[in-house]
Structures are given as structure tokens and as C-alpha cells.
Amino acid sequence: MATPVLSIRNLRVTFNTPLGELQAVRGVDLDIAPGELMGVVGESGSGKSVTFLAAMGLLPPRAKVTGSVILDGEELIGARPGRLRSIRGRLMSMIFQDPLSALNPVHRVGNQISEMLQSHQKISNKEAATRSVELLDLVGIPQPGDRAVQYPHEFSGGMRQRVVIAMAIANNPKVLIADEPTTALDVTVQAQILEVIQRVQEKFGTAVVLITHDLGVIARVAKQVNVMYAGRNIEKGFVDSLFDHSSHPYTRGLLNSLPRMGVDRLEPITGFPPNMLNPPTGCGFSPRCKFSRPECDVALPELRTFGDLQTACIRAEEIFAAGARTS
Amino acid sequence: MSQPLLQVDQLVKNFEIHALKGARKVKRVVQAVSGVSFNVDKGHTLGIVGESGSGKTTVGRLIMQLLAPTSGTVTFEGKDLSTLKIEDMRLLRRRLQIVFQDPFASLDPKMTVGASIAEPLVVQKEPGNHSERVIELLELVGLSADHSRRFPHEFSGGQRQRVGIARALALNPSLIVLDEPVSALDVSIQAGVVNLFSDLQKRLGMSYVFIAHDLSVVRHIADQVAVMYLGKIMEIGPKEAVYQHPTHPYTVALLSAVPVPNPTVERSRQRIMLEGDVPSPVDPPSGCRFRTRCWKAAEICASEEPALQLRASGQSSACHFPE
Numbered sequence: 001m002a003t004p005v006l007s008i009r010n011l012r013v014t015f016n017t018p019l020g021e022l023q024a025v026r027g028v029d030l031d032i033a034p035g036e037l038m039g040v041v042g043e044s045g046s047g048k049s050v051t052f053l054a055a056m057g058l059l060p061p062r063a064k065v066t067g068s069v070i071l072d073g074e075e076l077i078g079a080r081p082g083r084l085r086s087i088r089g090r091l092m093s094m095i096f097q098d099p100l101s102a103l104n105p106v107h108r109v110g111n112q113i114s115e116m117l118q119s120h121q122k123i124s125n126k127e128a129a130t131r132s133v134e135l136l137d138l139v140g141i142p143q144p145g146d147r148a149v150q151y152p153h154e155f156s157g158g159m160r161q162r163v164v165i166a167m168a169i170a171n172n173p174k175v176l177i178a179d180e181p182t183t184a185l186d187v188t189v190q191a192q193i194l195e196v197i198q199r200v201q202e203k204f205g206t207a208v209v210l211i212t213h214d215l216g217v218i219a220r221v222a223k224q225v226n227v228m229y230a231g232r233n234i235e236k237g238f239v240d241s242l243f244d245h246s247s248h249p250y251t252r253g254l255l256n257s258l259p260r261m262g263v264d265r266l267e268p269i270t271g272f273p274p275n276m277l278n279p280p281t282g283c284g285f286s287p288r289c290k291f292s293r294p295e296c297d298v299a300l301p302e303l304r305t306f307g308d309l310q311t312a313c314i315r316a317e318e319i320f321a322a323g324a325r326t327s
Numbered sequence: 328m329s330q331p332l333l334q335v336d337q338l339v340k341n342f343e344i345h346a347l348k349g350a351r352k353v354k355r356v357v358q359a360v361s362g363v364s365f366n367v368d369k370g371h372t373l374g375i376v377g378e379s380g381s382g383k384t385t386v387g388r389l390i391m392q393l394l395a396p397t398s399g400t401v402t403f404e405g406k407d408l409s410t411l412k413i414e415d416m417r418l419l420r421r422r423l424q425i426v427f428q429d430p431f432a433s434l435d436p437k438m439t440v441g442a443s444i445a446e447p448l449v450v451q452k453e454p455g456n457h458s459e460r461v462i463e464l465l466e467l468v469g470l471s472a473d474h475s476r477r478f479p480h481e482f483s484g485g486q487r488q489r490v491g492i493a494r495a496l497a498l499n500p501s502l503i504v505l506d507e508p509v510s511a512l513d514v515s516i517q518a519g520v521v522n523l524f525s526d527l528q529k530r531l532g533m534s535y536v537f538i539a540h541d542l543s544v545v546r547h548i549a550d551q552v553a554v555m556y557l558g559k560i561m562e563i564g565p566k567e568a569v570y571q572h573p574t575h576p577y578t579v580a581l582l583s584a585v586p587v588p589n590p591t592v593e594r595s596r597q598r599i600m601l602e603g604d605v606p607s608p609v610d611p612p613s614g615c616r617f618r619t620r621c622w623k624a625a626e627i628c629a630s631e632e633p634a635l636q637l638r639a640s641g642q643s644s645a646c647h648f649p650e
Contacts, residue, residue, distance in 0.1 A: 043514070044513055157604075158604055186378035186540070186604075186605070187581065188378065188584045188601045190586075191583075191584040191600060192600060194586075195600065213513065213514065214586065215514070216543075216585065216586030216587055216588045217586050218588075219586060219587060219589055219590045219592075220586040220587075220590075220593045239590045240590050240591065243590055253515060254514060257514050258514060258518075258543070258588050259521065259543045259544050259546065259547035260543065260588070261546075263547075265525075266518035266519075266547070267518060268515055268516065268517075268518035268519035268522065269516075270519075272483045272485070272516065
């Protein structure tokens with residue numbers, strides 16, 4: 001693998017709450033190669049968003065972040081706020097689920113993109129305006145010249161998300177983090193937005209992190225996948241291998257719970273995710289796992305290599321040996 | 328077969344809104360549902376799928392008489408619901424229930440879940456011991472008796488949705504409208520609730536109108552499927568016919584847009600990318616409402632609205648150029 005453009009090591013995030021210390025992220029390791037599209041999948045509360053908000057330095061001060069996030073050779077954890085401001089939007093950008101809250105309702109969208117350009121580059125207003133229109137065209141907005149002088153409320157949900165993507169890629173960042181970018185959109189519009197994201201990745205060699213709960217979206221666009229559960233990455237590797245022969249009971253459970261052709265009865269995962277104010281000492285999935293044994297609750301399992309996947313489960317050998325996923 | 332349990336005939340719902348035209352307020356009409364007809368047989372499930380603005384939720388509310396139709400009729404158990412007196416409608420509601428999408432908003436945070444489940448029994452002046460019935464209902468939906476004294480905030484999303492289902496079951500309805508009942512839930516939890524719906528139907532024999540935007544869940548649970556777009560049914564028929572041999576271009580595009588959780592399949596799929604967004608229901612396109620995004624659209628599509636026609640594979644679709 002080429003030198004990763006973004007490298008996260010032993011990232012931990014805790015929030016001080018009136019009820020105690022909430023451990024949202026508990027030691028996440030991951031690497032993204034330049035130009036790669038990596039999917040991060042997990043259910044609500046798995047820590048997938050918090051991991052990348054921490055990497056961007058966007059968490060509130062009450063969050064305690066430790067570990068290491070190295071972007072293009074530079075450590076971001078503990079970096080000065082001014083330095084982070086210069087990195088965000090230039091080297092690494094992030095887009096979110098709700099495009100309306102990411103746009104200022106009282107400014108024309110073209111000006112908002114220009115602002116993004118001019119905060120990082122010394123260019124004239126006129127140049128910035130021209131660039132904004134080009135960017136709108138690039139993300140597939142028809143009549144970009146006319147649209148640039150309109151306000152966010154004049155755009156549909158899908159078009160707003162395109163504007164936000166145009167802003168995020170304005171300075172040609174090395175990494176684009178997309179946090180559930182299509183969750184609020186209709187499925188036909190989702191297909192369009194995923195295509196725009198893939199086009200950006202291919203055209204500019206931008207590394208993309210796509211955070212989602214939708215395994216279908218992962219199967220469509222991701223090359224590498226990271227599965228998160230209870231604040232840890234519990235399995236990672238190539239998308240085909242993960243869907244074909246995952247060795248982790250949670251990944252398998254997630255895949256088996258999806259409705260699909262030829263299956264009369266779905267297999268839910270029993271129980272619910274652990275309370276992160278007081279997470280289990282051992283494997284976070286153990287209380288819901290049908291493969292669980294007493295030794296699972298002793299220590300956190302580390303990622304180990306099985307075939308072309310890395311799996312954090314002490315019984316992964318047996319599950320791996322059992323072969324491809326049933327049904 | 329005798330009369331269907333539910334007959335919806337030419338249902339129309341327009342909402343009047345006040346829009347701004349410059350500084351002037353003008354009256355505009357949102358055509359949320361424009362002439363929708365279908366039947367639901369006893370013990371069967373009709374899935375209604377569509378994107379936002381398709382009118383699927385409004386259809387659900389119209390069936391429930393939570394909204395009054397602009398025109399058209401809803402006939403349930405042989406009675407035209409719009410002609411019923413308030414008192415008769417109140418009695419009929421025992422047979423007709425709804426489960427909403429958001430299990431947080433649909434339960435009163437100040438009531439124990441036991442009291443919430445018992446409320447329909449109280450409202451309908453059901454004789455007998457309510458607390459026994461509540462326990463029976465809790466167990467029916469996979470919760471336990473000691474849950475009845477707890478409050479909604481003590482439950483997870485999946486459990487809360489089960490409480491909503493228990494409440495809907497309290498009076499033994501023959502039809503339940505399920506309005507996006509699993510879309511707020513994580514997939515691993517969703518599977519359990521979907522199984523619960525299947526089990527309950529097998530056991531109690533009620534019918535469902537299952538409204539959802541998730542096509543794979545509808546495929547799993549429904550017998551018949553109606554695909555809605557901008558207030559109209561584009562295609563309706565047996566599930567397998569609609570999913571395996573879609574005849575309306577919109578159904579084809581919708582099915583091709585849904586990501587399948589299988590990377591090999593995803594890579595080899597032919598995808599039809601629809602341009603643009605769903606037009607506004609305030610000013611829907613003339614003729615076929617899908618024509619502005621359809622790759623087959625011709626002149627006739629703008630001038631003449633296609634009627635639903637039975638196709639060889641068993642479903643009906645409204646298109647001049649079916650697949």
C-alpha cells in the first residue's frame with residue numbers, strides 16, 4: 001500500500017457528561033491511501049461520525065481526544081486551532097447529511113463557494129466567481145452561471161448537496177470526508193450524488209471517506225471498508241472479501257439481517273448496542289453475539305489478519321474456517 | 328373471493344396553500360393524491376413505495392380518515408367511511424389502526440407504556456381487565472410484563488416501535504396502516520420488527536398497508552406493491568411481477584437506483600440515472616407526471632395521460648411505452 005494520506009492511530013474520544021464519562025471512540029486505527037474510496041459502516045452510536053469529527057478537530061471542547069491523526073505527514077491531534085483552520089477546507093474537507101444546515105441561507109451560493117476559495121487562496125473576486133461557476137458545473141448543476149447567484153432555498157435537496165460538495169472540493173483537498181451524504185435524499189437522487197462523489201474521486205484523485213449505515217451504498221462505491229461497533233473498528237478490508245467471507249459475527253449478523261431475495265425470514269441481531277458510559281471490558285459485541293464465550297469478556301480483541309481481511313474477534317479462526325457466509 | 332377488506336376508489340386529496348408571488352399572497356393547490364385506486368384483501372399486505380412527495384403517507388392518512396378526501400371513496404369492511412357518522416366511525420376505528428414512523432413522537436413521554444397501550448381500550452370503553460390485556464399484548468410483540476410500568480425514554484427505538492405496534496393491536500384490528508414503521512431503526516433491529524409483522528399477520532390474520540421508501544423491505548413483506556410518483560400510481564400488481572418484470576420506466580429507474588448489498592452485483596448492474604428531481608406537486612407536469620424525467624418521453628406523454636393497463640406479467644402500469 002502506498003503511504004497513506006490519512007492515518008489514524010489509537011484514536012480515543014471521551015465526552016464528559018453529567019452521567020459520567022462517555023467513551024464514544026475507543027482506540028480506532030485506520031489508513032486511507034491517496035485517491036481511495038473507503039467506506040466506514042456502523043449503526044447509530046458506533047462512533048463512526050465522532051472518529052472523523054475528531055480527525056477534523058470539530059468536536060466541542062468538552063470532548064477529550066487522544067491518539068494520533070496524521071494527514072499527509074502532519075499530526076493533527078494537538079495542532080494549534082489556527083493551523084487546523086488552514087487545513088480544514090484546503091487539505092481535508094467534510095460534508096454532512098443535511099446540506100441545508102451547511103449553507104448560509106442569506107448568502108448566494110456562488111459567494112459561499114468564493115469565500116471558501118478566498119480563505120485559502122489569494123485570488124481576486126472575479127477569479128473566485130469564475131471558479132465558483134466552474135465548480136457548480138463540475139458537480140452537475142445545470143445553468144451554473146444562473147444558479148450561482150441564487151440562494152440555498154431556491155435549490156432542491158439533491159442540488160444543495162451538490163453545492164456543498166462543490167464547496168468541499170473547491171481547494172482540491174487530499175481527503176474528502178462524507179458523513180451520510182445521501183441519507184436525507186431520495187433513492188434516485190442518492191444515485192446521482194454517489195456518482196458525483198465517485199467522479200470527484202476519479203478526476204482529482206481525492207481520497208474519500210464515505211460514512212454510512214447503508215451496506216448497499218458501500219457495495220456500490222467503496223473499495224475498502226471499515227466496520228465499526230461500540231467505538232472500535234472490528235473488521236476491515238476489501239469490499240468483496242467483506243461481503244463474501246467476513247469472519248466477524250457482527251459483520252455477518254449485519255449482512256444476514258438485510259432483506260434480500262430468496263430469504264423468507266430475516267435474522268436480526270438480538271439485544272442492542274452497549275451503553276458507552278459503561279462499555280463492556282471485553283469485546284463490545286459479546287453480549288449480543290451467538291459465538292460469545294467467557295474469554296470474550298476478558299479483554300478487547302485486537303485486529304488480526306484472516307485472508308485479506310482484518311478481524312477483531314478471538315473466534316475468527318473458527319468462523320473463517322467455516323467458510324463463506326451462509327445464505 | 329368475496330369483497331376485499333379495503334377498497335380505495337379514485338381518491339383525491341388537494342391541499343390549499345398560500346404561496347408568495349412577489350409581495351402578494353396567492354392561493355395554490357398542492358395535488359398530493361390524484362386519483363388513486365386499489366384493493367386490499369383480508370390477510371394480505373399491500374406495499375406502497377415512492378419517493379418524498381409521492382403522496383404515499385397522505386394515502387395512509389386518508390385511509391385512516393385522519394384527513395378528509397377531496398373526492399373519492401374509502402370502503403372498509405363494506406362501509407363507505409366518508410358517509411359514516413362520527414359515532415359509527417369511532418366504533419369502526421377498532422378495526423382500523425395505524426403505526427407511525429417515529430416511535431419517539433408517537434408515544435406520550437409522561438405515560439407509562441402500559442397506559443399508552445391501554446388507552447385504546449379505555450377510549451373504546453372495552454370491558455374487562457385492561458392490565459391483563461396489556462401484558463398479553465406486550466408479550467405478543469416480544470416485550471415482557473414488567474415493561475408495562477416503564478416510561479418511553481427507558482426503551483430503545485426498536486422496543487418503542489414494538490410498544491406502538493402493541494397499542495395498534497389492542498383492539499384486534501383487521502387492517503393496520505404501517506407508515507414507514509422501520510425506517511427510523513438500525514438494520515440489525517429493523518429485521519426483528521419486520522419478522523414481528525410477518526409473525527403477527529400469520530397468527531392474527533390482519534391486513535397491512537405497508538408504506539415505505541425502502542424497496543427491499545417492501546419486497547420482503549408485501550404481497551402486492553403499488554409504486555407512486557407525484558400523487559399517482561405508476562405501477563401496481565403482484566410483488567414478483569413488479570420487482571422482476573417492471574413495466575413502467577419509473578419502476579425500472581427506481582429499482583436500478585437502489586443499491587444492492589452485493590459488490591459483484593453492483594459492479595455488473597446496468598444503471599439508469601434519472602435526471603433532476605421530482606417536480607413540485609403544486610404544478611405537476613401535464614399528461615404523464617413522470618415524463619419530465621423519463622428517457623422514453625414523446626409528444627403523446629405531454630398531451631395524454633396514460634391509464635393503468637394490465638400487462639402480460641400480471642401487473643398494471645400507466646405508461647404509453649411500457650417495457
